[in-house]
Amino acid sequence: MSKVWAWGALIFGVVYFMLPLIGMTEFSLSMRRGVYSFDAYAAVLADPQFQATFAYSVVMALATIIFGILLVVPTAYWVRLKMPEARPYVEFITLLPLVIPAIVVVFGYIRLYNTSSWLPLTGSVMGTNILLMFGYAMLSLPYMYRSIDTGLRTIDIATLTEAAMSLGAGWVTILARVILPNVLASVLSGAFLTFAIVIGEFTIAALLDRPAFGPYMQILGANRAYEPAALAVIAFGITWACMGLIGLVSRFSRYTQVKR
Amino acid sequence: MAFLEIENLQKTFGDLRVVRDFNLNVEQGEFISFLGPSGCGKTTTLRMVAGFETPTAGSIRIGGKDVVNVKPNQRNIGMVFQSYALFPNLTVAQNVTFGLKVAGRDKATIDTRLKEMLTMIGLPDLGERYPFQLSGGQQQRVALARALAPAPQVLLLDEPLSALDAQIRVSLRSEIRAIQQKLGITTVYVTHDQEEALSMSDRIVVMHRGIADQIGTPVEIYNHPATRFVANFVGTLNQIEATVADPERGVVEVAGQSLALERKLSHPKGASVALAFRPQALHMGKGEGEIPVRGRISEVQFLGAVIRLKVDVGEASISLDAFNRAGAELPVTGSELTLSIAPSDILVLGD
Ligand SMILES: Nc1ncnc2c1ncn2[C@@H]1O[C@H](COP(=O)(O)OP(=O)(O)O)[C@@H](O)[C@H]1O
Ligand SMILES: [Mg+2]
Numbered sequence: 070m071s072k073v074w075a076w077g078a079l080i081f082g083v084v085y086f087m088l089p090l091i092g093m094t095e096f097s098l099s100m101r102r103g104v105y106s107f108d109a110y111a112a113v114l115a116d117p118q119f120q121a122t123f124a125y126s127v128v129m130a131l132a133t134i135i136f137g138i139l140l141v142v143p144t145a146y147w148v149r150l151k152m153p154e155a156r157p158y159v160e161f162i163t164l165l166p167l168v169i170p171a172i173v174v175v176f177g178y179i180r181l182y183n184t185s186s187w188l189p190l191t192g193s194v195m196g197t198n199i200l201l202m203f204g205y206a207m208l209s210l211p212y213m214y215r216s217i218d219t220g221l222r223t224i225d226i227a228t229l230t231e232a233a234m235s236l237g238a239g240w241v242t243i244l245a246r247v248i249l250p251n252v253l254a255s256v257l258s259g260a261f262l263t264f265a266i267v268i269g270e271f272t273i274a275a276l277l278d279r280p281a282f283g284p285y286m287q288i289l290g291a292n293r294a295y296e297p298a299a300l301a302v303i304a305f306g307i308t309w310a311c312m313g314l315i316g317l318v319s320r321f322s323r324y325t326q327v328k329r
Numbered sequence: 330m331a332f333l334e335i336e337n338l339q340k341t342f343g344d345l346r347v348v349r350d351f352n353l354n355v356e357q358g359e360f361i362s363f364l365g366p367s368g369c370g371k372t373t374t375l376r377m378v379a380g381f382e383t384p385t386a387g388s389i390r391i392g393g394k395d396v397v398n399v400k401p402n403q404r405n406i407g408m409v410f411q412s413y414a415l416f417p418n419l420t421v422a423q424n425v426t427f428g429l430k431v432a433g434r435d436k437a438t439i440d441t442r443l444k445e446m447l448t449m450i451g452l453p454d455l456g457e458r459y460p461f462q463l464s465g466g467q468q469q470r471v472a473l474a475r476a477l478a479p480a481p482q483v484l485l486l487d488e489p490l491s492a493l494d495a496q497i498r499v500s501l502r503s504e505i506r507a508i509q510q511k512l513g514i515t516t517v518y519v520t521h522d523q524e525e526a527l528s529m530s531d532r533i534v535v536m537h538r539g540i541a542d543q544i545g546t547p548v549e550i551y552n553h554p555a556t557r558f559v560a561n562f563v564g565t566l567n568q569i570e571a572t573v574a575d576p577e578r579g580v581v582e583v584a585g586q587s588l589a590l591e592r593k594l595s596h597p598k599g600a601s602v603a604l605a606f607r608p609q610a611l612h613m614g615k616g617e618g619e620i621p622v623r624g625r626i627s628e629v630q631f632l633g634a635v636i637r638l639k640v641d642v643g644e645a646s647i648s649l650d651a652f653n654r655a656g657a658e659l660p661v662t663g664s665e666l667t668l669s670i671a672p673s674d675i676l677v678l679g680d
Contacts (some may be wrong), residue, residue, distance in 0.1 A: 091648070224417065225414065228410055228412055231379075231401070231408065231414070232415075232475075234380075234381075234401045234402045235404075235408035236427050236476075237431045237432055238402055238427075238431045239402060242431060250418040250419075251416070276428075301397070
């Protein structure tokens with residue numbers, strides 16, 4: 070009897086998620102009257118605005134990922150190694166971005182770093198880009214920190230650190246040659262999540278007035294009929310590709326086969 | 330002047346005094362074991378030598394130079410851990426050459442050294458393997474090669490064989506010792522296994538509650554334990570409580586029997602002491618110039634070459650080993666018998 074219910078729940082869930090997707094995909098293929106075609110996709114992909122904003126967001130995502138790795142790997146490592154009692158607090162801080170709306174954060178940024186402040190980041194394009202990257206890094210912090218921290222748990226960082234140290238290695242060597250390579254799978258899964266977040270982010274980019282992919286989707290959605298659906302399917306595909314890559318990376322990472 | 334000198338070393342964690350007043354001089358090329366039960370501070374002492382813990386007080390000198398304030402990565406010390414601690418992302422070759430690369434040696438030197446090390450540990454063809462593709466014994470050998478590759482001044486091993494199967498443990502024991510003697514490297518070896526310590530070491534430090542109870546060669550430690558703890562911890566030991574009857578003539582009383590130890594005792598008349606002796610020092614029957622002890626057999630264990638008897642003497646139970654000779658009758662449980670022991674085989678232990 071319970072099996073029937075379980076199946077029922079599963080089918081309901083699948084229908085609940087899939088129907089809008091199917092509808093959207095169907096709609097995105099219906100630009101040409103009467104037949105299915107990729108016209109909407111062609112229109113989107115040919116749009117120079119699309120290419121420019123997408124390229125911008127990809128670059129921003131890569132910068133965010135690099136910054137995130139440089140920030141989170143040493144932090145999570147240090148917290149685990151030297152101050153395990155501080156872990157709950159650090160974890161709490163990294164979860165804050167989930168409960169503080171992005172719009173609050175971006176208003177805070179603009180207030181703190183406007184042209185008349187002590188650090189006028191919004192005064193220049195580069196400064197604004199950097200500010201935007203910090204915003205993205207903050208948004209991805211919960212995911213980045215969690216996945217890296219989980220990765221660190223699977224290796225004996227204390228003993229590996231001591232082994233490396235007794236061989237003469239300093240902190241930079243230890244982080245770069247021992248710690249980072251061993252948590253690479255987790256780092257990459259954090260990186261793909263970050264990528265997905267940055268590609269779809271709207272609020273911060275829009276309010277900082279940067280030509281990112283999120284605001285482009287919004288503008289397109291307000292002005293066109295079929296193209297936004299095609300764009301949504303593309304964005305959705307990117308997100309899913311990221312998820313798939315996370316799975317692949319963790320499956321094929323040879324270090325995960327280490328005997329414990 | 331010794332090569333490694335540890336003086337008045339102390340370490341406290343909060344209120345817990347883990348190491349108290351530890352003194353040791355290790356000569357160049359010597360193999361020293363720290364032997365003691367778990368929790369007695371062996372690892373902590375070793376980690377202070379390696380630089381991973383800062384002493385609360387005391388000094389550690391290597392080659393005459395005080396290293397207490399030297400960072401662990403500047404001490405030039407090789408370390409082998411119980412858990413192997415190989416870098417899982419690096420191959421055997423990369424693991425072994427890690428220290429040399431950090432030290433910035435040139436490629437030719439590194440290659441030569443790598444070959445040398447892999448041959449030394451008997452795994453010349455496994456350079457391209459990853460640690461997870463090796464057995465525990467192989468991993469620990471690689472860890473040893475990795476620690477030795479940069480030619481450290483001192484080699485420290487913390488229970489390196491504890492995670493291995495009994496058989497590999499025994500063969501690796503002699504392998505480690507052979508490598509150590511070949512290189513002539515000053516070595517400190519931590520273990521809670523007395524057999525390991527006795528079979529490998531030049532000298533043994535028996536540790537008890539953060540103090541070095543006795544420092545001596547394996548023979549000294551085994552035959553002349555300085556304290557009750559050492560006597561109990563190293564080897565099987567019989568102990569019976571006795572009361573001093575005549576300290577001048579060395580007479581003690583055990584369960585109503587007077588035993589003459591034929592030497593002066595430093596304990597006053599009426600003091601209670603422990604008489605300690607190894608199972609193999611006792612034998613059945615009477616012997617010329619030996620002390621007779623009467624008892625009752627409570628258990629007979631037939632172990633093949635050896636028959637181990639448990640004999641009650643008063644309240645105390647002692648064990649003795651007899652060789653199994655063809656034609657000899659097996660002693661019977663419950664029967665009375667007389668044992669004898671040479672006076673010089675009896676140790677008198679105070680507290
Ligand atoms: N970092 C530490 N903080 C608090 N107590 C410790 C620490 N390291 C070791 N101890 C304590 O010190 C004692 C000795 O530990 P250890 O040196 O590891 O003993 P052994 O290696 O002889 O088994 C143990 O009771 C242990 O709990
Ligand atoms: Mg220990």
